[in-house]
Amino acid sequence: LYCCEEKVLDETVRLIIPSHPRYIRVVRGIIAESAGLAGFSDKERHAIALATAEGCSNIIKHSYENDYSRRIVLKCRVREGEVEVTLRDFGKQVDLDTIKPRKLEEIRPGGLGVHLMQSLVDEVRYRHCKMGTELKLIKRRKDGEKRDEDRTAD
Amino acid sequence: MKIEQRTEGNATVLSLSGEIDMNNSTEVREVLRQLVERKVQNIVVNMGGVSYIDSAGLATLVECLQGLKKYNGRLILTDLKENVKDVFSVARLDMVFEIRDSEKEALEQVAPS
Numbered sequence: 001l002y003c004c005e006e007k008v009l010d011e012t013v014r015l016i017i018p019s020h021p022r023y024i025r026v027v028r029g030i031i032a033e034s035a036g037l038a039g040f041s042d043k044e045r046h047a048i049a050l051a052t053a054e055g056c057s058n059i060i061k062h063s064y065e066n067d068y069s070r071r072i073v074l075k076c077r078v079r080e081g082e083v084e085v086t087l088r089d090f091g092k093q094v095d096l097d098t099i100k101p102r103k104l105e106e107i108r109p110g111g112l113g114v115h116l117m118q119s120l121v122d123e124v125r126y127r128h129c130k131m132g133t134e135l136k137l138i139k140r141r142k143d144g145e146k147r148d149e150d151r152t153a154d
Numbered sequence: 155m156k157i158e159q160r161t162e163g164n165a166t167v168l169s170l171s172g173e174i175d176m177n178n179s180t181e182v183r184e185v186l187r188q189l190v191e192r193k194v195q196n197i198v199v200n201m202g203g204v205s206y207i208d209s210a211g212l213a214t215l216v217e218c219l220q221g222l223k224k225y226n227g228r229l230i231l232t233d234l235k236e237n238v239k240d241v242f243s244v245a246r247l248d249m250v251f252e253i254r255d256s257e258k259e260a261l262e263q264v265a266p267s
Contacts, residue, residue, distance in 0.1 A: 011200035021175070021176040022177050023203070024175065024176060024177065025173070025177070028206075043237070043240070046240075047238050047240075050206075050208060053175070053176075053208055054208060057208065057209065057210065066259055071226070075230045112209035112212055112213065113208075113209040113244050114246060115245065116208075116241070116244060117245075119244045120244065124196055143226065
């Protein structure tokens with residue numbers, strides 16, 4: 001008797017990148033592909049990749065003050081219908097109470113990154129570590145949302 | 155990131171292609187800054203080739219818009235791909251910028267009557 005037991009998806013991707021903006025594109029690619037494995041649609045994959053990119057940009061600008069020679073540690077936990085991204089830096093700790101989206105009625109450049117992150121994923125959590133800060137972004141697939149491939153198959 | 159610039163009637167048209175992000179938005183910012191410095195009245199930015207934009211890219215365009223407002227200049231964005239349009243919408247900038255479906259439509263809008 002052969003029994004095919006379906007494994008539950010729960011895998012983690014780890015990556016360390018230099019704190020240079022040119023590596024953000026690499027991160028986006030990994031996150032978008034991982035979100036695809038978790039069953040997200042193309043639109044949602046793009047959303048979590050952009051939110052992660054904004055997290056990396058903020059680390060480079062604020063924690064590392066544009067020092068491109070530091071490192072960012074990325075962890076992406078992939079489960080069916082959920083992606084949890086953790087970004088860890090070892091730079092300056094920003095007062096967590098000051099990390100707020102700017103008022104959108106103020107039309108000015110800058111300050112949009114936090115708003116985009118909060119709008120594009122379900123949870124945005126910051127935590128100060130002994131050295132640096134940890135940012136966690138969690139996105140869950142909405143009930144009834146289908147993968148693009150499943151939608152095509154209907 | 156590729157930037158092409160040409161003049162069409164009374165408008166300067168910028169055709170952008172590639173990604174506008176933290177890594178390369180300074181190139182776009184510089185081109186737009188020069189146009190604003192020259193007080194160009196109508197700037198049409200064809201974004202048909204732009205596959206990705208982040209907050210740094212949005213900030214570049216907001217900066218240009220603010221510069222233009224000082225002398226009543228006009229900035230029109232055209233041909234936005236769906237995913238790029240979504241980012242404008244999430245940032246609620248779709249109500250701030252003049253966005254048209256096509257470059258042709260934008261040029262008709264700024265043509266002298």
